[in-house]
Amino acid sequence: xxxxxxxxxxxxxxxxxxxxxxxxxxxxxxxxxxxxxxxxxxxxxxxxxxxxxxxxxxxxxxxxxxxxxxxxxxxxxxxxxxxxxxxxxxxxxxxxxxxxxxxxxxxxxxxxxxxxxxxxxxxxxxxxxxxxxxxxxxxxxxxxxxxxxxxxxxxxxxxxxxxxxxxxxxxxxxxxxxxxxxxxxxxxx
Amino acid sequence: xxxxxxxxxxxxxxxxxxxxxxxxxxxxxxxxxxxxxxxxxxxxxxxxxxxxxxxxxxxxxxxxxxxxxxxxxxxxxxxxxxxxxxxxxxxxxxxxxxxxxxxx
Numbered sequence: 001x002x003x004x005x006x007x008x009x010x011x012x013x014x015x016x017x018x019x020x021x022x023x024x025x026x027x028x029x030x031x032x033x034x035x036x037x038x039x040x041x042x043x044x045x046x047x048x049x050x051x052x053x054x055x056x057x058x059x060x061x062x063x064x065x066x067x068x069x070x071x072x073x074x075x076x077x078x079x080x081x082x083x084x085x086x087x088x089x090x091x092x093x094x095x096x097x098x099x100x101x102x103x104x105x106x107x108x109x110x111x112x113x114x115x116x117x118x119x120x121x122x123x124x125x126x127x128x129x130x131x132x133x134x135x136x137x138x139x140x141x142x143x144x145x146x147x148x149x150x151x152x153x154x155x156x157x158x159x160x161x162x163x164x165x166x167x168x169x170x171x172x173x174x175x176x177x178x179x180x181x182x183x184x185x186x187x188x189x
Numbered sequence: 190x191x192x193x194x195x196x197x198x199x200x201x202x203x204x205x206x207x208x209x210x211x212x213x214x215x216x217x218x219x220x221x222x223x224x225x226x227x228x229x230x231x232x233x234x235x236x237x238x239x240x241x242x243x244x245x246x247x248x249x250x251x252x253x254x255x256x257x258x259x260x261x262x263x264x265x266x267x268x269x270x271x272x273x274x275x276x277x278x279x280x281x282x283x284x285x286x287x288x289x290x291x292x293x
Contacts, residue, residue, distance in 0.1 A: 022223045030218035044225075047218055051226045113214040122209040144210050172207070179203045 010058045022051055029075050035141045036079040038109040038126055046078050065155055072156045076138050083134060128178040136171035143168055
């Protein structure tokens with residue numbers, strides 16, 4: 001009932017309701033974005049885009065899913081759009097020939113939420129996460145960083161629980177493979 | 190024996206890395222996010238132009254084609270002009286130009 005009232009306040013353009021929404025969900029949105037795109041500035045831009053989209057399209061929110069699921073879905077989709085655009089840019093032949101500085105080594109990413117003593121090991125995990133296919137990356141981040149249930153992830157990504165389970169298993173297997181390569185690289189260096 | 194120790198060490202390290210997100214905190218967005226959002230909401234909608242790779246290739250193909258057509262036209266004009274100059278300067282020029290060089 002309270003939620004219904006809140007959503008109708010949002011639909012009517014109530015600024016206070018929107019401010020409350022931003023306050024409530026800003027951490028979830030930013031944390032998901034920074035974990036997926038691994039870039040502080042880009043994560044901030046995406047967070048702004050997410051809330052602008054929410055404000056402009058709250059009238060189309062059909063309430064089949066929860067508000068939280070809807071917001072997570074918008075966030076994941078925005079992040080994936082940015083990651084796809086980045087990938088296209090890097091593989092674009094024109095960029096390869098004429099703008100070599102686009103294909104540069106990615107700087108080391110430190111997630112701001114990681115404890116100091118775990119920062120170095122987490123760095124390797126994020127390096128491995130970066131190499132995962134987008135759907136596996138999203139599922140892993142939502143499950144292990146946002147700590148959402150498989151049911152919630154399934155609703156966010158419009159997948160079955162079985163599909164989420166399978167993606168999560170594949171993500172973990174791929175991460176272990178990648179970490180094994182990183183371990184050997186560290187030993188050589 | 191040494192190999193087994195190495196594998197165990199590696200597995201231990203991988204497990205440690207895989208669990209490094211345990212007890213992590215949520216990353217906080219920079220201060221002033223709400224203000225930035227409201228500013229964006231006040232901005233008039235910008236038309237976005239996205240250059241797709243296909244578009245870029247098409248543009249390159251058209252450019253090459255234009256250059257090619259230009260050079261063909263130029264070469265045809267040049268040949269015509271050369272022929273005109275030759276025919277006007279000497280009446281036997283046409284004959285000379287049409288003369289077969291087959292036996293030379």
